[in-house]
Structure formats: C-alpha cells, structure tokens
Amino acid sequence: MERDRIRVAVLFGGRSCEHEVSVISARSVVAAIPRDKYEVVLIGISKDGRWYLADDESSMLAGSTVTGDAGTAVTLDCCDVHGMLCSRESGHGAGRQVDVFFPLLHGPYGEDGTVQGLLELANVAYVGAGVTGSAVGMDKQLARRVFQAANLPQLKHVVIRRSRWEDQRAAVLDMVENRLTFPVFVKPACMGSSIGVGKARTRLELEPAMDDAAQYDVKIMVEEAAENCREVEVSILGNEAPQASVPGEIVPGHEFYDYQAKYVDDSSQLVVPARITPETATRIQKLAIAAFHAVDAAGLSRVDFFVRKTDEFVYLNEINTMPGFTPISMYPKLWQASGIGYADLVDRLIGLAMERWRETQRKRIVL
Ligand SMILES: Nc1ncnc2c1ncn2[C@@H]1O[C@H](COP(=O)(O)OP(=O)(O)O)[C@@H](O)[C@H]1O
Numbered sequence: 001m002e003r004d005r006i007r008v009a010v011l012f013g014g015r016s017c018e019h020e021v022s023v024i025s026a027r028s029v030v031a032a033i034p035r036d037k038y039e040v041v042l043i044g045i046s047k048d049g050r051w052y053l054a055d056d057e058s059s060m061l062a063g064s065t066v067t068g069d070a071g072t073a074v075t076l077d078c079c080d081v082h083g084m085l086c087s088r089e090s091g092h093g094a095g096r097q098v099d100v101f102f103p104l105l106h107g108p109y110g111e112d113g114t115v116q117g118l119l120e121l122a123n124v125a126y127v128g129a130g131v132t133g134s135a136v137g138m139d140k141q142l143a144r145r146v147f148q149a150a151n152l153p154q155l156k157h158v159v160i161r162r163s164r165w166e167d168q169r170a171a172v173l174d175m176v177e178n179r180l181t182f183p184v185f186v187k188p189a190c191m192g193s194s195i196g197v198g199k200a201r202t203r204l205e206l207e208p209a210m211d212d213a214a215q216y217d218v219k220i221m222v223e224e225a226a227e228n229c230r231e232v233e234v235s236i237l238g239n240e241a242p243q244a245s246v247p248g249e250i251v252p253g254h255e256f257y258d259y260q261a262k263y264v265d266d267s268s269q270l271v272v273p274a275r276i277t278p279e280t281a282t283r284i285q286k287l288a289i290a291a292f293h294a295v296d297a298a299g300l301s302r303v304d305f306f307v308r309k310t311d312e313f314v315y316l317n318e319i320n321t322m323p324g325f326t327p328i329s330m331y332p333k334l335w336q337a338s339g340i341g342y343a344d345l346v347d348r349l350i351g352l353a354m355e356r357w358r359e360t361q362r363k364r365i366v367l
C-alpha cells in the first residue's frame with residue numbers, strides 16, 4: 001500500500017427513522033478512531049439517500065441530520081476500482097480510494113443488508129455483518145424462524161402482513177386473541193429503536209397499536225409480553241470465534257424501553273453487570289453467541305434478552321447487527337466493563353472487517 005495509514009470511510013445518517021441516532025453514533029466513533037493508524041473519510045447519507053463526502057469533519061457532524069451543505073455529492077464505483085468514490089457530477093474519481101467502510105447506519109437501508117450489498121459489489125471491506133446476517137437480523141420474523149431452528153428460547157408470537165390487517169381487521173384481532181394471551185407487544189417487523197412499538201393490554205388497545213406499527217413496515221409482529229422480567233443485553237465481538245461481554249441490564253424509565261426512554265430523556269438506567277446469577281450470565285453469553293452464528297452475523301452485534309425475575313428463565317428477544325454506538329450506548333459500555341475501551345473497540349472492529357474481507361477473497365469464483 002502506498003499510504004501508510006488505512007483509509008476508513010464512516011458512513012452515517014441514512015434513509016431511516018434512526019438517522020439521528022446514527023449521527024450521534026458517528027460523532028463519537030469518529031472522535032475515537034486512532035488517527036496514527038487510520039485516516040478518516042466521512043460520508044454522510046441524507047434522509048433522501050444521497051451520499052456526501054465531508055469537506056470537513058466537524059461541520060458535517062454538527063447538525064442533527066445530514067444535509068448536502070457540508071459535503072460533495074459522491075457515489076461508490078462498483079464496477080472497476082475497488083472502494084473508489086466518484087464525484088456525482090463528473091462521474092470521475094473523487095481521488096479517494098477507501099480501504100474499509102464503517103457503515104454506522106441503523107435500521108432500514110443501512111443495517112438490513114442493502115448497503116452491505118452495495119459494498120460487496122464494490123468488493124471492499126466493511127465493518128459488521130454481511131448481506132445475509134444484516135437482512136435476517138433486521139427482520140424480526142425471519143430472525144425468529146432462524147432462532148427457532150437453532151432451538152433458542154423465545155416468546156410466543158404471530159406475524160401479520162399489513163395487507164391482511166387492512167383487509168380483515170376483525171379476523172386478525174380474533175386470531176391474535178385466540179393465539180396469544182394479553183398483554184402483548186406490537187412491533188413493525190423491520191425497524192429498530194422502538195419505533196412503532198406499542199403495548200396492548202386488551203383487544204381495544206390492540207387495534208391502534210396495529211395501525212401504528214403498520215405505518216413502518218409491511219409486516220407486523222405481535223408477541224406476548226415478558227412480564228416481571230429484566231431486560232438483559234450482551235455485546236458480541238469477533239468473526240469466526242466471537243467473544244461475549246459481561247451482560248448488562250436496562251431499567252427503563254418508562255413502562256417499556258421506548259424511543260423516549262432510549263434517546264430523549266435520561267430516565268433509563270443501565271446496570272452493569274446485570275443483576276443475575278453467574279450461571280444465568282454464562283447461559284446468556286452462550287445463547288448470544290449461538291444467536292450471532294444462527295443469523296450469520298460478523299464483527300459485532302448486541303443480543304437482547306428477557307430474564308424472568310422469579311426463576312431466571314431466559315427468552316431471546318432480538319439481535320442488533322449494528323447497535324447504537326454513542327458513548328452512553330450499551331454496546332461500548334459492556335465492552336468497557338469487560339476490559340476493552342472505546343478506541344480499542346473501534347480499532348478491533350476495523351481489524352475484524354479487514355480480516356473478514358481477506359477471508360472472503362479466498363473463495364473460488366472461477367471453475
Ligand atoms: N415481548 C415483550 N415483552 C416485554 N417487553 C417488550 C417485548 N417486546 C418488546 N418489548 C419492549 O419494547 C422495547 C423495544 O422492542 P424490541 O423488540 O427490542 O424492538 P427494537 O428493534 O425497536 O428495539 C424492548 O426494549 C422492550 O422494552
């Protein structure tokens with residue numbers, strides 16, 4: 001390599017309700033990337049999906065959303081030169097060839113395999129899960145099926161297509177009432193950050209909760225509530241032989257861990273380590289690694305559980321293949337508590353991305 005530093009492009013913002021969360025994650029990751037080893041290229045994605053190469057880092061990261069004001073419109077060349085950014089106006093190389101991408105994007109069009117597919121086509125290394133792991137991890141219905149096949153314990157649930165909900169509301173309400181016991185949680189299948197998530201105690205409450213969730217996806221998941229449980233999360237780091245952090249616990253300031261409680265007020269508490277027995281902690285770490293392998297994740301994930309207070313029975317809730325990465329986020333906090341500091345973590349993730357890319361280059365693509 002002609003350059004002595006590895007060029008890392010941090011992709012953030014994006015076409016998702018979680019755009020603002022991504023901007024906050026990017027601010028802290030960018031500040032933590034060790035500059036002696038890495039050169040940082042910042043690419044903001046606006047809410048309408050345009051990519052802007054930052055003219056300077058601080059102005060691009062200053063606002064709560066990405067706009068074109070602080071950058072040059074670029075695209076990624078997927079045909080010729082690996083990892084080359086092109087100016088959108090001229091179509092010529094913007095003179096920036098990227099060694100590794102950090103898609104710090106949450107939710108649809110970022111954490112769901114779409115951006116990962118683009119990066120695969122460009123044959124460039126990137127942090128986190130590939131197309132399959134990202135797509136399965138994002139889709140709560142598919143993730144549940146894969147977890148089921150791996151014998152991982154989960155709550156009883158049903159999935160309803162929005163089209164069916166719109167055509168047969170009464171029949172859907174009957175079906176949910178017959179199959180599940182209230183209270184239930186209603187969520188869009190492919191979302192995150194608790195957007196569109198609601199709790200329904202009765203059939204009467206179920207209807208508006210379904211309408212709300214239906215705004216965000218074509219599939220709606222309804223699931224029995226985990227009552228009298230702790231919410232316990234584990235961070236995973238690695239590729240083929242991943243490690244699990246100490247488990248941490250969330251004590252939501254609201255009735256459940258909704259968007260407000262996650263990002264807006266500071267009513268929620270993170271308790272590290274989680275208040276569970278060492279045996280349960282070990283079990284959760286094993287289940288988290290099993291969930292990571294089950295969906296074919298890579299690099300990092302945060303795996304979330306419910307643990308019943310009475311007998312410590314464990315239910316797997318979900319896997320997040322690109323978890324929140326703000327300084328107060330659970331993912332880096334749990335590594336901190338397990339002996340890996342924030343900057344070291346970022347460095348390891350970039351290293352894992354390059355290691356994985358090298359592994360994929362070993363695949364035979366001609367007969
Ligand atoms: N079955 C459930 N029982 C109890 N609480 C739940 C359940 N499902 C979701 N929640 C609450 O809603 C929050 C968001 O739901 P989650 O499934 O994690 O979706 P998201 O992908 O939006 O984070 C959880 O952190 C938890 O507080």
Ligand SMILES: [Mg+2]
Pocket residue numbers: 193194304318
């Ligand atoms: Mg969650």
